[in-house]
Amino acid sequence: MRKWMYNSKATVLQECQRKYWFMHKKKLLPRHEPEYFSFGRVFHSMMEKYIKEGLVPATLFLHQQKEDYKDTLALMFNIIQPELERYTILSAEKVIGIDFEGWKWCIKNDLLVSDTLGIWCADYKTTAGYGASVAAYYHHSPQTLTYQYCQRKHNPDLVGTIFFILTKTKEPKLFVERVILTEQQLRIAELAMKDTIALAEHVESLGIYPRQHTRCYNHRGIKCEYLPICYYIEPDQDETSYTPYVLEVLNDLFIYEDPDDHLKLGGES
Numbered sequence: 001m002r003k004w005m006y007n008s009k010a011t012v013l014q015e016c017q018r019k020y021w022f023m024h025k026k027k028l029l030p031r032h033e034p035e036y037f038s039f040g041r042v043f044h045s046m047m048e049k050y051i052k053e054g055l056v057p058a059t060l061f062l063h064q065q066k067e068d069y070k071d072t073l074a075l076m077f078n079i080i081q082p083e084l085e086r087y088t089i090l091s092a093e094k095v096i097g098i099d100f101e102g103w104k105w106c107i108k109n110d111l112l113v114s115d116t117l118g119i120w121c122a123d124y125k126t127t128a129g130y131g132a133s134v135a136a137y138y139h140h141s142p143q144t145l146t147y148q149y150c151q152r153k154h155n156p157d158l159v160g161t162i163f164f165i166l167t168k169t170k171e172p173k174l175f176v177e178r179v180i181l182t183e184q185q186l187r188i189a190e191l192a193m194k195d196t197i198a199l200a201e202h203v204e205s206l207g208i209y210p211r212q213h214t215r216c217y218n219h220r221g222i223k224c225e226y227l228p229i230c231y232y233i234e235p236d237q238d239e240t241s242y243t244p245y246v247l248e249v250l251n252d253l254f255i256y257e258d259p260d261d262h263l264k265l266g267g268e269s
């Protein structure tokens with residue numbers, strides 16, 4: 001059976017291996033996503049429909065359930081749409097995978113575009129604010145590095161990544177950040193990916209998924225989605241021994257779904 005790896009899975013593995021077990025071994029996913037995720041997802045979905053089907057927000061909003069988002073999304077669209085006209089769009093939301101250390105490492109760029117300099121990965125970001133520290137993160141984040149590494153394997157002419165960064169302010173602003181791919185970035189990406197695969201094989205071969213207690217709440221005070229059940233379930237526990245409390249919480253807050261399914265839907269197999 002093929003083993004899949006991608007950035008969000010790698011992040012979970014490195015942050016908390018018990019969470020990795022919940023998500024990727026037990027295939028138990030939170031039923032509701034946090035608000036800060038859902039805005040970005042609605043924005044990405046709007047842009048995908050615009051790029052692939054030519055639908056503009058006026059049409060999209062007829063089906064838009066998030067009433068609160070309407071004004072912000074419309075303003076953001078009006079800013080980014082003329083900027084995108086400057087590029088040739090080669091693909092949108094396309095999953096690609098490379099064979100890596102016996103696993104399939106997959107990425108999904110929001111866009112692949114070209115201009116006079118060559119081919120670029122392109123990603124949208126919606127963020128509360130934008131400054132030097134956020135820019136530095138985008139330049140060096142594992143997501144940027146692995147996306148560029150995988151995309152370079154498919155496109156030897158890849159120049160780097162363009163970030164279209166939109167602030168979620170009353171009057172949204174657009175920042176365009178270009179990250180040029182360097183040999184050093186390729187090396188860092190390759191080593192980071194190797195370390196991730198080695199860690200995944202290590203924990204899976206042992207079958208031990210320790211809790212990472214320092215991750216149960218993040219620096220903004222937001223708790224891990226698995227906290228309500230984390231201290232009541234063990235990986236080797238038979239489900240028939242779950243308490244009524246655990247069964248009720250599982251039913252209310254979680255669904256059983258394979259998080260890898262989105263890769264297969266995107267065309268990789």
Ligand code: SF4
Nearest residue numbers: 016019211216224230
């Ligand atoms: S509640 Fe804490 S220990 Fe449990 S999965 Fe979440 S981060 Fe890990």
